[in-house]
Amino acid sequence: MSKQPNPNEPPYAGSPTPRWADRLLEWFVAPHLLEYVQGDLQEVFYKRVEQVGLTRARREYGWAVLHCLTPFFHKSLSKHPQPALTDMLRNYVKIAFRNLAKNKGYSFINIAGLAMGMAVTMLIGLWIYDELSFNQYHKNYETIAQVRRLYTDPNIQKTDGTDAMQLPMGTALKRNYQHYFKHTLMAWWVGEYTLSTEDKKMPKKGEFIEAGALEMLSLNMLKGNYASLTELHSIVLSKSASEAIFGQEDPINKRLKIDNRIEVTVTGVYEDIPRNNRFGEVQFFSPWDLWVASNDWIKQTENDWGNSSFPIYVQLQPTISLETANARINDFYQKSTPKDMAGRAAKYKYAVFLYPMNEWHLYSELKNGRPAGGRITFVWLFGIVGLFVLLLACINFMNLSTARSEKRAKEIGVRKAIGSLKNQLVQQFLSESFLVVMLSFVVSMVLISIALPWFNQVADKELSLPVERPLFWLFNLVFITVTAFLAGAYPAFYLSAFQPVKVLKGPSSPGTFRLGRFAALPRKILVVVQFVVSIVLIIGTIVVYKQIQFAQDRPVGYNREGLITIPKNDPKYAGKLDVLRSELLNTGMVAGMELSSSPLTAVRNNMGGFNWKGKDPEIADDFALTDVSYGFGQVVGWQLIAGRDFSKAFTTDSTKMIINESAANYLGLKNPIGEFITFYDGKTSRQIIGVVKDMVRTSPYEPQKRAFFFLDANYAAASQIAIKIKPTVSATEALPKIEAVFKKVVPSAAFDYKFVDEEYAKKFSNEERISKLASFFATLAIFISCLGLFGLASFIAEQRTKEIGVRKVLGASVLNLWGLLSKDFVFLIVIALGIAIPTAWYFLTGWLQNYTYRTEISWWIFAVSGLGALLVTLLTVSFQSIKAALINPVKSLRSE
Template structure:
């Protein structure tokens, strides 16, 4: 019986090649989209599961209150780590202090590489359960040791054994390789940690780190822990909540205590998808994109199923006699239902095969756009069970309506020739077409709004000139120590117009300070300023805009106690005439010499933070180069590299363009926008295939009517309008339904951004016009073809 079902199903597919092709390709595209989205979601949901301690790894975070607003951050003071390790051994198996993952120079002989790395306490390899390729997880117990990722070890030593080899960190600290660990996967928080160096070595790299071990007000580090098996995360969070606040109060740090720090433990399972906090409450995060793409995947697959339903029911009249004869010779309705289901399942099998081919072909591009390393799990039984189950469900859903509808025909009426499909027989098909285009139009509107939001934020005035600005992160103090000589040599090349030093790049803020006093300050006001040390040349190099006062000057000795404020700082302080005002920090009195227009240095989606600029007093982290606009970038960088190598031959000349660094801030939104556009395009493609098939069927069904109308004098334009208007009406109905739905959801999405674009009416108008044009282009081929046909051929049988 089953063999017979398959034979008949195959013959029907071959007999109706055009509709079969539309069904198979449509389903294949829909299933390919669903598989791609499924792989993306699986990668997102399995984030950090590489670590065997996944269920017990936590990060110590804190809420701090600033002028009534609760801010949440991951950075905590160094003594917190020591306190947890000493006093809470019953709750934590491991407590590990780690530094931010920063760029450092690794030197081995003549080879010098800039790599991202972190200093960590010795238990870190056990916390992460690193897969050691060489050595063991105790490799950080020696202060002069280092552990390398496999990728980094090969970059430095090739295929040679790196164990015991001696390296230098930042041309200064001599370390020995004591371990090589497997590269952590892309979908882990610490995947880009190229090396791990000992915490004890870190404490020797700067004098201030010794005193930082007892400073409860300096939030510059992260603390990761592994809970003991019997520890409850909520109870432990409650237990440690007030540790920092109590210590600040005990040392009478009134400024620090005023922030009312509340510590809590945050599990690794929520780091990636649920890392957004507003006013101290977790509001989600990237999980919104998981839900969004899951819904998109379901709808795109549904569009493909709708095509199958429409094409099958549209062909019902042609198969009516087949059903009548089968019922007459004894076929039961159940057998007919299974016959139609077998055809549907055969189509889905072909669709699945083609979809896997499409996924394999598009996966490299998809990974590049999505910033993933996903692959088809060919060897996974779970993957195949999901695919097969997925195909069965898809086949049953796609074939359900045709099977139930066609098997219900009355055989007597069919064989007498009195069977009519009824005036409402086409209504379900029209409803499904409306559903198809409602989804497609909603996706188009959403994609336009995502790209518009990104572009709107990109066009936000940043307050300085990004073009021709190059930033170089310093790993050693050499350039700082020879700053004026380096600057003079660069200016003499003619390729560089300015060099300036700063404590933060123009695309980030690395330091914040509080505890300032000024005239008229409300005693209840808490202050928290971005603090950026700069050299006097920074204003010219960055191209910032002076609003009041002046830039710093090297010839004015009093500028050692001078500061420059941005507009946000002036507004926060409530200063009407800021130039000349005195701002105190402890015993230091700082006089304001200038005010600049706000510069967007942190998130482009957020308001600019109040910022104080002061002159550098020690080696800072960034050198900013302004390239002469009359010289090519390539030539300028070659000349700059020569000068830097002259003074610091042991450091690689690693640079980045400020405009590129700024563009990276839009990476997540642009990736989501690109993927949305891709899936939207496929949704439109599937919908258009369905329209094309339906237009072909209608043209074929109305062949004689078109012949009669043509004989009676109807023009090609009139016939085209006749055949096209029904589809246009359906699309207009879809537009009316999709518009409020898209508006509701996208308006909610935009509320996540304080600096956001408005939803203009033209977005919906352009989408509507575009949908109508796409519809007309799709159906016009069949409409015009039918209108141009010779009426003699269509009426010959009459």
């Protein structure tokens, strides 16, 4: 259809029609219409050139061409179809379906394997998306930050950091740095409080923070507005909290009490913050000033630079970058604080920096006070695992397609002989892989919707398939395309490269075409890669499990059984604790009730400045402090290794202390009993009367901190009530009785109990999650690898049917044949083991380095996983090889 040079060209040949217009026309107009339309257009054009001149004619021509850009000229009439494309595609799909239907077993393996791989990859994708979008509910998440401080111990040159700031710092920041920060908000830590109306009591997590928080966090206010926290006695509830307390009633102006002592009035309701946000657990906000007004000790620290207890959140001004603000705020202590504080800051090399909100979650681990990794490691790790699982599934697909290629070689030969181009064959195989991937995608969607609830539980997430979002489907489309190409590209190019002559002539037996020796090599490499991944995952699972076991088997140092704790957070407890104890003991269900200043599963208080005999002036002098009541030791069952417990028989015990084993070692005293520890003021001192075994209170993977226990005879510092249920009584029996006693003695307090062993188990939740996920992935990887192996083995067995028949006729036993067929695969697994073991060792050693208390990677782990892999391989392969070996040779040889 393109313009032919014509000898009879008119004299205007040098001034032709506009090129762009012709191009456009030729591109747009359907071929069967083009010639006549273009002819007519040109005829008119040349006439017009004579009538109105070239320029105008050209313009008119262009205009006329533009008029042709209608659907009419573009459509390809069904009467005149373009046969090449649609018919061939239809043919490809037909052949693909026939192939699937013909080899049902292979098709099942292919689709099931690929579907599982895709499902896992998509689950991981959802998980990663959720992790990456953490805290992004807040519109200003990029400009919100928390203030942190670095300090360097001049003695040991160790830098550490904290997010607890001084109260006057907030004032100074607001005064001197206001053009950097849009909001500077003092806050208290998110904590659990009891919200009560006249007739209801409910534990709710809440945050006391300055009024700007609502705007800074861009909360969606359902009732009230961003100014709702400006009144002193106000509270803003989340929608769910409001519904839990007030039902469907309008909560505005309703009165509540926080911890039965702070009076507040509801001034607003906000839409719940989704769980994947730092403040997602918060169910109410109340003003910071109210918290100050309700806590005398905070009021007293108003000008105290020595008390660092408070988080400070800031939002940057829109024009200020984080770097600018960081550079400016870095020397805050040296510049903007009173002289003695500035002096201390210089001595300890204080440096302030902003910890941006978008790092809070993914970079939550701090090294030397600075964010250094955290969840981001898992995002990467799982991302890689997901890709690997998908890769395994794709490898299966490739493996099976190329292995079966010998069967299809003839088809390709015939196709080529009658004129198929290589390109067309590539298209054919790609469309086949597209079909399989599409089917797998449908299956994987079903799988995901089945697995999602379970996955959410294991991963502690609230994921769902965002089916309503077009972006999700766009992403799926890309995903399908990529997978189809990944899985289909190699077979497509490999198969289409066969030479028809070789294939059709068939040098060996008729019907099958033997590929060269090295044709099997890539397939073998693929199998090895699969098993390397599987074995690494198996080893990883075992090591993670072993590490958890190791930490769980660690002596805890006290007896968790039947132990419950209740926060002492109601002022009405004052003076009633002894009554409470005797009432509880009277129930006959309780072995004891005592009090402490920290829960057993955490350390709330640290103090420095202690001095003792023979102390090295260079070493740190801070200890974990816990105030306990008489008898606390017996209730929790701590184990004395020297000295004695606190006792009412000795009236001076309030000037004595008990230390833990770590502290005893740290003090470096030969016999610590009877020694005196001097406080930071140099005057007060306490005498050590006992040493107890370390109790695991913080991370079970870390050494426990050196700790002091002081006697708190009149419950002045007590914050936790510990109750020991008698071992002979079940908890379900005891709890209602205990609750009844609490209701009677302190009716206003919420009976919000926790089992200590459950709290303790939470320390392992992270590692247990990893363990569960790792075993899940390992199982899948093995399953997918086995599917691939199974397919390959059955194929090879089928290919060697004749050989097996001949061997049997010549007297080979079933065992011989089984060995013959399995040998190849065992060899591959051995190679895979050789690669996997060093790889796994390298990565797992690195992982274990994170833990001070860690298990060892012993040789038996490798042995077990190696044997396991071998066993699984043999089982998979044997099914096929024994089947092949048992076939009657008459059957396999008859066709010859």
